[in-house]
Amino acid sequence: MVPDELVLDPQLKYWVLLPISVVMVVVGLLRSNVTLLLKSDPKLEEFKKNREKQFLKRATSFKNGSSVLTRDEFLVRQEYFITQLKSSEFFANKNVSSDAPANPLTDPGSADALMEMAKGNMMNYIPQTLIMAWVNYFFAGFVIMKLPFPITDSFKSMLQQGIVTPDLNVRYVSSISWYFVNLMGLKPVYSLIMNDSSAADELVNSQQQNQQLPNLGAPGAPKVDKIFEKEAADIQILSHESIYDGIIDRVLAADL
C-alpha cells in the first residue's frame, strides 16, 4: 500500500520542475519566432478569382436588396444576372469541368497550401515530440510536486499520468502531467513575455493543435459553377417587393 504522504526531495524542484517549465517556455517562444521566419509572404489573390467572387457578391446583393429598385430596374437586372450566372463569363477558370475534381497535388495553389500546412504542423509536432521524449527519457515515473490545496479524485488522470499508483493522493503531480499542464496553461506567461495577448492566443492555439484543416478548394469544396447555378435559380424565383410602395403614406404618417 502506498502511504498517503510521500517525502519529496526538495532537489526535484530545481532539477525537474523548473527545467521542464523553463524549457517549455523557451521552446514555445523560439517556436513562435521560427514559425514567423518560415511563414511565406501572403500572396495576392489573382484578379480573375477576385472578379468571380465580386460578381457573386453583386448577385447576392441584388438578391438581398432588390427592394431599392423599381419594377423595371428589377426585371432588367434579374434577366442580366440569370444570363451571366448561367454562362461562364465570370468564371476565373473557364475550362474547369465540374465533374472532374481537380487533383490537389498538381494544383499549384493547393501545393502551396499543403506546404504551409506541413510547415506549421512540423513546427508543432517536432518540438513537442522532442520535449515529451526528453521528459519521458529523463524523468519517467517521477513524482515532482505536491499541490498545496486539496482537489477531487477526478483530477487523478490529469495529474498522475505515467505513474501506476491507484491509491496515491491526487495532490501529487507526475513529471509528464506537469508537461501537459504547462502545454495547456502557459498562455498568461506568453502574454506577459510577449506583451501581446493576441499573439499568445495564436501560439497556444497552434500548440494545442486546435486549428482546422484548411479547405484546399479541391475535393469537397463547392464548385463555382454549382454556386452560380444555385444563385441563378434563387434569382429566377425572386419576387419583387419595392420599398417605394406605400412610401407616401409612410412618410406622411411618420412626419406629420
Place this chain on the structure above:
Amino acid sequence: MSGFKFDLVKAKLLAIARTGVFVNFSPSKVDDTYNELKQLLINGDSIDIKDVYDLYELHVYLSLITNHDVEAKSYIDRIIDQFGDENSQRITLLKSIYYESQGSKKEGASILGANKNELRLSRRLLTYNRENLKGEEYVSNLVFYLNLQPADLIAWAELADEYAKLGHYDKSIFCLKEVLLEEPVAYPILYKVGLLNYYLFLQNFKEAIVKKDALVELMKYLVDSRNSWLRTIEVCKDHKASWLGVYLICNQSSFNDKLDKLANVKEFEKYKADIKRLSGPSAQKVMELNNITEKELKTLVL
C-alpha cells in the same frame, strides 16, 4: 489628457482612419483632427503597435491635406522603416499620393506598376489621369475596371458622376442603384437618384409634348424622383433638399397643366391625387426647415 479621454480620442481617430471619412471633412475639421492626432502621437507611447501605423497613415493624409508636406514625408519614412518599401499596396499608395502632392505626377504614376492583381493600385492608376482624359475615355476605362471588379462601390459611384457630367442620367441612375443594392440606406445616394430622375424629366420635357404615352413616360421620371426623395426623407427625416424636391414636383405647373387637359386617364388621376396629398405637407416642411415665409417660398421656387 486623462487616460480615459486619451482612449476615447484614440478610438475616434482610429475610426476616422479606418473608414476614410476624413475626405468629407470641412477644412476646419480637418485642421482640428490633424492637431488632435499630432497631440495624440506625441503622447502616444502606450498606443498598441497595431494601431500606431494606422494612425501614422492617417497622419500622412491629414498632413498632406493641411499642407504639412515635410511631416507627411517623415511619417511615410517611419512606416517604410517598419514594413519595408516593397510588397505593400498601402505603402505604394501613400507614396504615390505624396509624389502627386509634390507635383511629380509622372513618378507618382510610375510606382503604381502594372500588376493586375494589385487591385487597390489598379483603381488608383485608373483614376490617376482623369483630368487628362476626355469624358468618354475615362468612362470606358471605368467600365473596363468595373468588368474586372464588379462589386467596387467607389468605382460605381465615380462612374455615376461621370455619366451625370456627360448628361447620361439614366446610366448614372443605374450605377447609383448598384451602390444602393449594397448600401440600401445610403441617403445621399438616394437623394442623388431623385435628383438625376428629375434631371431626366427636365431633359425630356418639352412644351410641345401633348400625347398621352409621352406624358406617361415623363410622369414615370417624376414618380421615381419623388419616391427616391421620399425614401431619403424616410431615412433622414429632415433632409432639406429632398423636401424641396418633393415640393418642386408637386408644383410642376407646366407639366401638371398638361395632365389636367387629358381627363379620365387612370395613371394621371393617381399621380394627381398623390401630389395633392403631398403638396401642403411639403410646402409646410420646406418653410419650417428653411425658416422662410410662404411668400418667400413662392419667389424661391418660381
